[in-house]
Amino acid sequence: MSDDDAAVSRATMALRAAEAGAAVAASSFRTELAVEEKGTKTDVVTQVDRDAQETVIETIREEFPDDPVVGEEDDALKDVPESGPAWIVDPIDGTNNYVDGTRAFGTAVAAVADGGPVGAATVCPALSDTYRVGPDGAFLNGEPLSVSDCDDPEAATVCPTFWWDFDQRDQYAAATREVVERFGDMRRFGCAQLELAMVATGALEGAMTNMAINPWDSLAGVRLIREAGGVVTDLEGNRWRHDSTGLVASNGAIHDELLAAARAIED
Structure with missing residues (x-):
């Protein structure tokens, strides 16, 4: 074969x-x-x-x-x-x-x-x-599927995905702050694979976390986004892998701003 x-x-x-x-x-x-x-x-x-x-x-x-x-x-x-x-x-x-x-x-x-x-x-x-x-x-x-063509962060909708546990809620608060200060609106659905899939459909312009994300919560959605024309990187801006720290997924057009937001979570 x-x-x-x-x-x-x-x-x-x-x-x-x-x-x-x-x-x-x-x-x-x-x-x-x-x-x-x-x-x-x-x-x-x-x-x-x-x-x-x-x-x-x-x-x-x-x-x-x-x-x-x-x-x-x-x-x-x-x-x-x-x-x-x-x-x-x-x-x-x-x-x-x-x-x-x-x-x-x-x-x-x-x-x-x-x-x-x-x-x-x-x-x-x-x-x-x-x-x-x-x-x-x-x-x-x-x-x-095709990702959104929105290139204006102030018109974009972004999801702080995955989950910050109780001892990391300061980071969750920081992620929320970065999204609401940089982007047009915020969503969170409590299902990482669905959130990533929504980036692939254009329903969201981006999803991000500064945490390492489990492969079962991410690999399917990452492949969907890339095939739909989007971009998925780690916090350094390198191509995301299953063992990366952080996940920044976007339509590509707002990626730099989304990457800056993810990096700012722990500042």
């Missing part, structure tokens, strides 16, 4: 696996859930997260039984292999939203090769939205 054919096959599987996991999540949405804390009061998990991840992995294993899987929950790998193929899984990104009955959650699956995504999908079942990306481009519900 050629590299191109392999990329198509893996992108197709990413979509199929994300749809399978999202179906599990959707079946229990807005039902009574037993909620556990993983580490903090804002980092929670349900059995549905675990069941959805198991379903995603089982689906992938049907065609790629030997590939490593990096996943958010339980005993799955937590680090992206630097060589060879692998799969990155977030069974329910936005679990707090899911628990609260808020529709902004999704199942994200990325296929990677040598540490970089070659195809991915984020399926948001309660929004009836499916984002996918592969060798043929980036799409929302089958329609091609």
Whole structure:
């Protein structure tokens, strides 16, 4: 199989696996859930997260039984292999939203090769939205994606994404300050993969954090943005990788201002 054919096959599987996991999540949405804390009061998990991840992995294993899987929950790998193929899984990104009955959650699956995504999908079942990306481009519900053409920061809408824990709320406050002082408006949806996907669609002009962001919260969305014409860097302005510190994602036209905002969080 050629590299191109392999990329198509893996992108197709990413979509199929994300749809399978999202179906599990959707079946229990807005039902009574037993909620556990993983580490903090804002980092929670349900059995549905675990069941959805198991379903995603089982689906992938049907065609790629030997590939490593990096996943958010339980005993799955937590680090992206630097060589060879692998799969990155977030069974329910936005679990707090899911628990609260808020529709902004999704199942994200990325296929990677040598540490970089070659195809991915984020399926948001309660929004009836499916984002996918592969060798043929980036799409929302089958329609091609393109980032916003807004080049005026004062007209741009930006999201301070990911999450600052209680011992870092000064940084969260600083991120918010930088956004409201530099840009036209601010949004935050509590689902990093959805927020990144919205940059790819042009619904947001940018999303940023100064923190290291988990691969399951980011790789699918990063690939969507780049394929849609956007830019994703670290805090130094270098091309973002799964092990970068900070994530600055934009339509490209406002990137310098967004990068300055992200750098100013810890000043």
